[in-house]
Each structure stands twice: as C-alpha cells, then as structure tokens.
Amino acid sequence: xxxxxxxxxxxxxxxxxxxxxxxxGGVVDDVMVVGVGGQGVIMAAAIIADTAMLGGLDVKLSETxxxxxxxxxxxxHIRIGETVVAPSISPxxxxxxxxxxxxxxxRLAPSLVPGGVAIVNLQQIVxxxxxxxxxxxxxxxxxxxxxxxxxxGARAAGGEERAAGGExxxxxxxxxxxxxxxxxxxxxxxxxxxxxxxxALSTHLPFAAETWEKAIAANxxxxxxxxNLAAFAxxxxxxxxxxxxxx
Amino acid sequence: xxxxxxxxxxxIARGAWEAGVQxxxxxxxxxxxxxxxxxxxxxxVYAEWSTNEKVAxxxxxxxxxxxxxALTAMKSAxxxxxxxxxxxxxYTGVNGGLVxxxxxxxGMASGMxxxxxxxxxxxxSMPMLEPADSQECYEYVKLAFDxxxxxxxxxxxxxxxxxxxxxxxxxxxxxxxxxETGRPxxxxxxxxxxxxxxxxxxxxxxxxxxxxxxxxxxxxRFSEQxxxxxxxxxxxxxxxxxxxxxxxxxxxPAALPLRPAALPLRxxxxxxxxxxxxxxxxxxxxxxxxxxxxxxxxxxxxLPIEAIRRFAATVDRLFxxxxxxxxxxxxxxxxGIACEGKRWFPQWGELxxxxxxxGFFAAGLDLPRWAQEKAAExxxxxxxxxxxxxxxxxxxxxxxxxxxxxxxxxxxxCYDLTTLPPVSHMHxxxxxxxxxxxxxxxxxxxxxxxxxxxxxxDSTFLHSGLTGLLNAVHQRTNVTVLIQDNSITxxxxxxxxxxxxxxxxxxxxxxxDIAAICKALGVEYIEIVDPYDYQACLDALKAGLAxxxxxxxxxxxxxxxFPRKVGGAAYVVDEELCNxxxxxxxxxxxxxxxxxxxxxxxxxxxxxxxxxxxxxxxxQLCKPGAIAxxxxxxxxxx
Numbered sequence: 001x002x003x004x005x006x007x008x009x010x011x012x013x014x015x016x017x018x019x020x021x022x023x024x025g026g027v028v029d030d031v032m033v034v035g036v037g038g039q040g041v042i043m044a045a046a047i048i049a050d051t052a053m054l055g056g057l058d059v060k061l062s063e064t065x066x067x068x069x070x071x072x073x074x075x076x077h078i079r080i081g082e083t084v085v086a087p088s089i090s091p092x093x094x095x096x097x098x099x100x101x102x103x104x105x106x107r108l109a110p111s112l113v114p115g116g117v118a119i120v121n122l123q124q125i126v127x128x129x130x131x132x133x134x135x136x137x138x139x140x141x142x143x144x145x146x147x148x149x150x151x152x153g154a155r156a157a158g159g160e161e162r163a164a165g166g167e168x169x170x171x172x173x174x175x176x177x178x179x180x181x182x183x184x185x186x187x188x189x190x191x192x193x194x195x196x197x198x199x200a201l202s203t204h205l206p207f208a209a210e211t212w213e214k215a216i217a218a219n220x221x222x223x224x225x226x227x228n229l230a231a232f233a234x235x236x237x238x239x240x241x242x243x244x245x246x247x
Numbered sequence: 248x249x250x251x252x253x254x255x256x257x258x259i260a261r262g263a264w265e266a267g268v269q270x271x272x273x274x275x276x277x278x279x280x281x282x283x284x285x286x287x288x289x290x291x292v293y294a295e296w297s298t299n300e301k302v303a304x305x306x307x308x309x310x311x312x313x314x315x316x317a318l319t320a321m322k323s324a325x326x327x328x329x330x331x332x333x334x335x336x337x338y339t340g341v342n343g344g345l346v347x348x349x350x351x352x353x354g355m356a357s358g359m360x361x362x363x364x365x366x367x368x369x370x371x372s373m374p375m376l377e378p379a380d381s382q383e384c385y386e387y388v389k390l391a392f393d394x395x396x397x398x399x400x401x402x403x404x405x406x407x408x409x410x411x412x413x414x415x416x417x418x419x420x421x422x423x424x425x426x427e428t429g430r431p432x433x434x435x436x437x438x439x440x441x442x443x444x445x446x447x448x449x450x451x452x453x454x455x456x457x458x459x460x461x462x463x464x465x466x467x468r469f470s471e472q473x474x475x476x477x478x479x480x481x482x483x484x485x486x487x488x489x490x491x492x493x494x495x496x497x498x499x500p501a502a503l504p505l506r507p508a509a510l511p512l513r514x515x516x517x518x519x520x521x522x523x524x525x526x527x528x529x530x531x532x533x534x535x536x537x538x539x540x541x542x543x544x545x546x547x548x549x550l551p552i553e554a555i556r557r558f559a560a561t562v563d564r565l566f567x568x569x570x571x572x573x574x575x576x577x578x579x580x581x582x583g584i585a586c587e588g589k590r591w592f593p594q595w596g597e598l599x600x601x602x603x604x605x606g607f608f609a610a611g612l613d614l615p616r617w618a619q620e621k622a623a624e625x626x627x628x629x630x631x632x633x634x635x636x637x638x639x640x641x642x643x644x645x646x647x648x649x650x651x652x653x654x655x656x657x658x659x660x661c662y663d664l665t666t667l668p669p670v671s672h673m674h675x676x677x678x679x680x681x682x683x684x685x686x687x688x689x690x691x692x693x694x695x696x697x698x699x700x701x702x703x704x705d706s707t708f709l710h711s712g713l714t715g716l717l718n719a720v721h722q723r724t725n726v727t728v729l730i731q732d733n734s735i736t737x738x739x740x741x742x743x744x745x746x747x748x749x750x751x752x753x754x755x756x757x758x759x760d761i762a763a764i765c766k767a768l769g770v771e772y773i774e775i776v777d778p779y780d781y782q783a784c785l786d787a788l789k790a791g792l793a794x795x796x797x798x799x800x801x802x803x804x805x806x807x808x809f810p811r812k813v814g815g816a817a818y819v820v821d822e823e824l825c826n827x828x829x830x831x832x833x834x835x836x837x838x839x840x841x842x843x844x845x846x847x848x849x850x851x852x853x854x855x856x857x858x859x860x861x862x863x864x865x866x867q868l869c870k871p872g873a874i875a876x877x878x879x880x881x882x883x884x885x
Contacts, residue, residue: 037633046252046414053252053416060380061414063254070664071837072633086534087380087413090601092621107628110621127631128669128835135629 035100199235203244260285267433521562680711741809815861
C-alpha cells in the first residue's frame with residue numbers, strides 16, 4: 001500500500017480502519033525479534049503482540065525457548081492478522097526482523113521474505129567463544145546485511161528479466177540501522193534501547209501511536225513509563241526518517 | 248468480553264483457578280513451570296514447589312482424596328519420576344477432581360530426551376485431553392476437572408512445548424473476568440475414607456483393576472459421544488472454519504464435511520485430503536495445508552475411533568500428523584483405518600508448519616509454499632550458546648575440575664553449561680539424581696587415573712540426590728561428591744527449594760542445612776568451600792579425592808540472578824600489565840573480551856564494567872597481576 005493510500009485511509013476511517021484494511025484478505029505480518037538473553041527481547045515481543053491485540057487483530061506469539069537468561073541467542077515470533085493459525089514463523093517468511101544485536105541480525109537475515117525489512121541495533125555483544133580465537137565475531141554485520149539484502153534483490157532481478165529498479169529492491173531486503181543504545185540513553189537509559197527499536201518498527205505497522213503507548217504501559221513498570229514512552233517516540237522519529245510511514 | 252494474551256501455561260492456570268482448584272503442587276521443569284507459578288498468583292489456591300515430581304503428584308493426589316480439586320504439573324522426564332503414583336491413582340480414582348498437566352518437549356528446547364509422553368496415558372489408562380492453543384488450554388482444564396469427578400479418575404492435560412509456550416488470545420469467562428479475586432469459594436467434598444478404594448493391597452487392587460477397565464470403556468463411549476457432538480473433537484470443512492480465533496474451537500458441530508474439497512496433486516490429479524491431528528501438530532498441519540479437511544482431536548485417550556472411521560470414509564487419502572511416535576497412526580491402523588503418517592512426517596523434533604508442509608509436498612501435494620527448502624538462519628555466523636552468567640558461583644569449581652582433569656559426572660542444572668565451550672569439561676549429565684550413583688558405578692568399575700567426581704546442585708540433590716548419597720555411605724563406596732549449592736532452583740528461572748527461607752507462597756520457612764543432611768546420612772568428610780576462591784577450590788578437590796570414604800564438598804555462594812541480582816564493584820584490566828596470556832579467558836566469563844591491542848599476536852583483555860560483578864576469579868588467575876578492583880571513582884562512574 002502506498003503512503004498516499006495509507007494517509008487517505010487514516011483520514012477517513014482512522015488508524016483502526018487502516019489496520020483492518022491492511023490485514024483484509026488474509027494478510028499476516030510476521031515479526032521476529034532476536035537478540036541475546038537478557039536484552040529484553042521477550043518484553044519487546046509482548047509490546048508488539050499487545051498492540052496488535054488492542055488494535056483488534058488476532059495475534060500469536062511464540063515465546064523464547066530454553067535458557068534465555070544465560071547469554072545465548074534468543075528469538076520471539078509474533079504473527080499478526082485477521083486470523084493467525086501457527087504461532088511460529090516459517091523459514092523465509094519474516095516480514096520484519098527486529099535485531100537487538102547486530103550479529104544476531106546477520107544470523108537471522110536469511111529468514112527475511114523478499115521485500116522484508118531488518119531493523120538492526122548497532123550494539124555488538126561479543127560472545128566468550130569469539131575471544132577463544134576459534135571464531136571471528138562479525139563486526140561488519142550491518143554492512144554484510146546491506147550487501148546481502150541488495151544482492152538478493154539483484155539475483156531476483158537477474159532471474160526474472162522483467163524485474164528492474166524498484167522491483168529488484170523489493171526482491172531483496174532493506175536494512176535500517178539504529179543506534180538504539182545512544183537514542184535510549186538520550187531518552188533516559190540504555191535499558192530502553194529495545195523500546196527505541198519497537199518505535200522504529202511501529203512506523204511500518206498500521207497501528208496508531210496511542211495503541212502502541214497503551215501496550216507499552218501494560219508491559220513496563222509505572223515508574224519507568226515516561227522514559228519508555230520517550231524512547232518509543234524517539235524510535236518512531238528514527239523510523240520515520242528511514243522511510244517508515246506512521247499510521 | 249475480556250480478551251487477554253496468555254501463554255498456554257498461564258491459560259491452564261487461569262482455567263484451573265476458575266474451575267475451583269485449591270491445591271497445586273509441582274517441581275519446576277521447562278516447559279511446565281508457568282502453570283504452578285501462575286496458580287501461586289491467584290487468591291484461594293495453595294501452590295507449592297515440592298521436592299520432586301513424585302512428591303508433588305502425591306501432594307495433589309492427597310488433596311483430591313481430601314475432597315479438594317487439585318492439580319500437578321510436570322515435564323516429560325518428571326512424569327517418569329512420578330510414574331508410580333501416576334499409574335496407581337488411576338486404580339484408586341479420586342474424590343475431588345485431580346488434573347495432571349504433562350508438558351512435552353519435542354525438539355528438546357531444554358529437555359535431555361524427546362519422549363512421547365502420550366504413552367503415559369496408555370500405560371495407566373488415564374484419560375488424556377490435548378489442547379492446541381491457549382483458548383483450549385483454558386477450556387480443556389476446566390472440562391478435565393469435571394471429567395475427573397464424573398468418572399472418578401485423574402485426567403491428564405497433555406501439552407506440547409509449542410502450545411505451553413505460545414501466547415495467543417484467550418476470551419475469559421465474563422462472570423469471572425476482571426476481578427481475579429471474584430471466584431466463588433470452591434466447595435470441598437467430604438474427605439474420602441474407603442479402605443477398599445485407596446489401599447492397593449492385592450485383595451483390593453484386583454477388583455480395582457477390573458473396575459478400572461470398565462471405567463475405561465465408559466470413557467471410550469464418552470470420547471465417541473463427545474466427538475459426535477463436536478465437543479472435544481471437531482471436523483473442519485475445507486471451507487475453513489475460524490479455528491485460530493478460538494471462538495468455535497471445541498464447540499462447533501461435528502457434522503462431517505459433505506463434499507471435502509479436492510486438492511491438486513503434483514502429478515496433475517486431485518484428491519480429497521483428510522487430516523487427523525491434535526495439539527501443536529494440528530496447528531502446524533492447519534498452517535501447512537489449510538485446504539484440507541481436518542478431524543481435530545481434543546481427547547487423545549481413549550480415542551474416538553469410530554468418529555475417525557466415519558471421517559476417513561469421506562476422503563481419498565487420510566494423513567495422521569503427530570509429533571514424535573506414531574501413537575495415533577498405530578491405533579488407526581490397528582482399527583483397520585488406512586492412513587499415512589510417519590512415512591512423510593519426521594519422528595523427531597518439533598513438527599513446525601514447514602516440516603509438516605514439506606511432508607505433504609513429499610506425499611505428492613502441489614504446495615508452492617513448501618516446494619523449496621529455505622534457510623532459517625545463517626549458521627556460519629558466530630555460534631552463541633548459553634553460558635554461565637558473569638559471577639556465576641559454578642565457575643570456580645568448574646575451572647578447577649578442568650585444571651585437575653577429573654572425570655566429571657554431572658546432573659541436571661546450570662552447571663551442565665560447562666559441557667559447552669569454552670569450559671567443555673563434563674563427562675556425563677543424564678537425568679535428575681544420576682550423578683552420585685553413576686559415580687559410584689564408575690568407581691566400582693575402577694574409576695579414572697586422574698580422579699573422578701559427582702557434581703550436583705542443591706535443588707537436584709534435594710530432589711533425588713539424597714538416596715544416592717545414602718547408598719554410597721551404606722556400600723562404603725569411595726566417591727567424592729561436589730554439591731554446587733547456589734541456594735535456588737536456577738535453571739528453570741529461580742524457583743524456591745527446601746534450602747530457601749521462603750516458600751513459593753512467600754511464607755517463612757526453615758532452610759534445610761545440606762551439610763547437616765550429609766552428616767546425618769553418615770558422610771564423615773564434609774567441607775564448605777568458597778567457589779570464588781580458586782586455590783581453595785583446587786585444595787578442596789584434592790583433599791576430598793584423597794579421603795578414604797564418601798566425601799562431600801559444598802560451595803556456598805548464591806546464584807547471581809535469583810532470588811535477586813547480585814552485583815559488586817567491577818574489576819578492571821591494566822592494559823600495560825596484561826601480557827595476553829589468556830588464563831582469564833579460560834573462565835568463559837561473558838564480561839571478559841579481547842581488545843584490539845595485541846602482545847605476541849595474542850589479544851589483550853578488557854572487562855565490561857557494566858556487567859562485571861567483581862567475583863575476582865579472573866584476577867586470581869592473572870599471572871602478571873593486571874586485574875584489580877576498579878578505583879572508587881571509576882566504580883562510582885559506572
């Protein structure tokens with residue numbers, strides 16, 4: 001849907017109408033949140049899922065499994081639509097990849113659908129294994145994602161002669177790098193970096209800012225609400241600057 | 248209508264509370280833990296973390312005998328621990344309703360083995376319900392309590408991890424929602440006192456077995472009738488009912504699809520496809536092949552086999568989609584119902600939509616969505632396994648045992664992370680309580696040249712370690728046992744155990760003294776060790792191994808995460824002094840990392856001031872003395 005269509009819809013029916021229109025006809029948005037245990041992936045996923053529910057949609061979330069508190073890779077799947085069947089996202093079908101840590105973004109990038117969007121935090125957490133010398137930490141993760149996202153588009157363009165220009169881009173995936181920690185710190189604490197990323201994501205989903213804010217209020221302690229809302233607003237600003245279209 | 252997003256486990260807790268549960272008992276175990284954690288949050292429910300699953304089962308069983316509605320919950324491995332009362336309680340039956348929640352872990356997100364726990368229903372003749380989403384968790388557990396009292400039998404609610412750990416929308420009962428304290432006071436039945444019903448002496452058990460079989464026949468008729476009524480099993484026409492919304496799940500009409508749609512095959516033909524499934528596998532099959540006709544089962548023991556037979560007659564090809572073993576498939580085949588199952592769908596791991604979809608594709612269905620194998624992730628990016636936390640009290644002993652090159656026989660707990668890099672030093676970790684007896688057998692077989700040791704945590708020791716240690720004392724087997732006492736059940740997320748000063752309900756209690764227990768069991772060598780003192784760890788291990796007779800070493804530092812986060816003044820590396828010897832890196836501490844600066848081609852090391860808790864182990868290992876506490880000013884800044 002184009003920006004103009006979205007604006008027109010919002011003007012006529014409000015954001016709730018926009019959400020209904022967006023998901024009409026069986027559209028399902030698959031959002032994957034990835035990071036390292038302890039980064040707040042579960043809370044961010046809960047905010048996204050609650051927003052969808054408050055927006056009147058069906059939603060399913062598959063919770064991070066296993067030993068999430070111990071510094072391992074973690075991921076949460078959120079699926080949003082009029083009707084959602086399975087709680088887990090199938091390979092190659094992620095519409096939005098929200099990566100709290102850049103190497104985790106690179107790891108899950110192949111799961112993006114053609115035309116998908118990766119929103120990646122600049123933060124880099126080097127696992128102890130990398131320090132043993134057997135493995136090299138990918139400090140260039142975001143550059144590699146940008147290159148791979150573009151290359152996937154180019155490959156698709158080569159495969160289909162008709163595809164060109166914008167269509168080629170749509171066949172790859174886009175990468176939005178966010179300095180979540182710095183933006184979060186400016187909002188009050190690096191602990192709200194995850195909510196900054198949620199703010200950036202919010203500009204890609206058809207829910208009103210007020211709906212997101214309600215969901216944030218339901219998931220963070222009251223004493224930290226103001227800081228989280230500031231982080232969300234800042235993230236939304238980043239998202240809009242990077243081409244997102246707030247509902 | 249009050250809509251909430253709930254984990255399957257949370258929905259079980261909510262439904263049980265609404266059904267009037269009064270007593271809930273469990274031992275923590277992923278993916279079942281949130282059921283009893285959830286129940287502890289409701290008024291009017293007595294909830295406890297018991298010492299093990301067998302004890303928990305018996306507490307709940309006793310509560311049912313006493314006339315209350317009761318619930319116990321466990322993971323697959325826990326059902327094996329509780330198997331004795333699980334089977335016996337089907338003989339005796341119940342008084343108040345008894346519901347047994349059994350959460351399986353296909354894919355082994357945190358289990359040690361994949362076990363198809365549906366066979367516990369078959370071995371015991373306990374009826375089993377299997378919900379497919381949070382809404383059904385909420386509804387089925389209420390139904391399970393009613394069934395339990397109507398049929399005088401414990402009822403199992405069987406979950407797969409995909410159901411237990413998914414969040415989906417639950418529409419709460421309007422009369423109960425809003426006020427969590429609004430539940431009417433549950434009615435307790437008069438306590439039961441029937442010798443011939445509850446005393447399993449042979450003279451009583453023989454007639455009880457016969458009545459158990461008669462009751463099972465009545466359950467079979469119930470299963471058929473409920474399927475015919477569309478109460479616990481329902482047919483979905485190919486037109487696609489609104490299943491995920493949950494509104495009609497379990498209550499829709501069970502009318503057979505009159506004209507199931509024919510689906511295209513890859514060979515150009517068409518076929519009417521029917522799928523029999525339940526639980527998580529049903530959800531995956533529905534996602535993978537939405538055009539098929541489904542017979543979705545809610546009661547999986549006893550099966551409504553005649554309803555399945557009628558459904559089978561409406562389709563050209565019947566598929567059975569189920570996780571792990573061919574539990575349903577074999578029962579269908581035994582009843583003479585032709586079907587296809589494990590030929591196409593894997594017998595291991597979670598059945599995700601893609602794995603089911605690939606199976607249907609292989610079976611000849613024309614499915615563009617599943618035609619290609621797609622990568623889920625780039626596995627060449629650096630591996631990131633879970634690691635022991637910064638400041639974890641298990642690290643000191645793990646490093647010392649590696650230094651001494653001991654054969655380490657572990658148990659179930661966070662210390663199992665030392666099987667993985669960078670520590671990579673543990674040689675068995677099999678099941679709860681295995682460490683001490685296996686170490687005895689290992690010793691009787693001749694032991695190892697460098698020495699061997701059993702390693703067990705406080706919670707696991709109190710769960711099933713005591714009897715193993717008692718055996719070593721009685722047999723005079725010369726074993727060394729390390730109890731890594733971090734004063735919490737850490738791996739499942741910080742649940743209380745008898746070593747704590749408070750119970751799950753928050754009541755004050757007397758923490759048990761593990762050293763005193765060992766002494767009472769007859770152990771003559773017991774040493775308390777500070778695991779943050781590396782030299783003390785080495786010395787204690789050597790002395791314990793040298794002692795002639797069972798020796799027990801007990802560490803005394805709490806978990807860094809539970810019940811509260813432990814912090815401390817951070818340490819820093821003086822980069823001038825650091826000679827990049829890498830001794831500290833052997834600890835595998837997440838707060839240590841390499842810097843860009845090198846010395847003799849080796850990277851120097853830095854400490855992350857944000858996360859360092861000041862345990863000082865790295866400073867103790869640092870030969871040039873480059874690691875020291877941060878100055879007061881620096882600590883203040885951090």
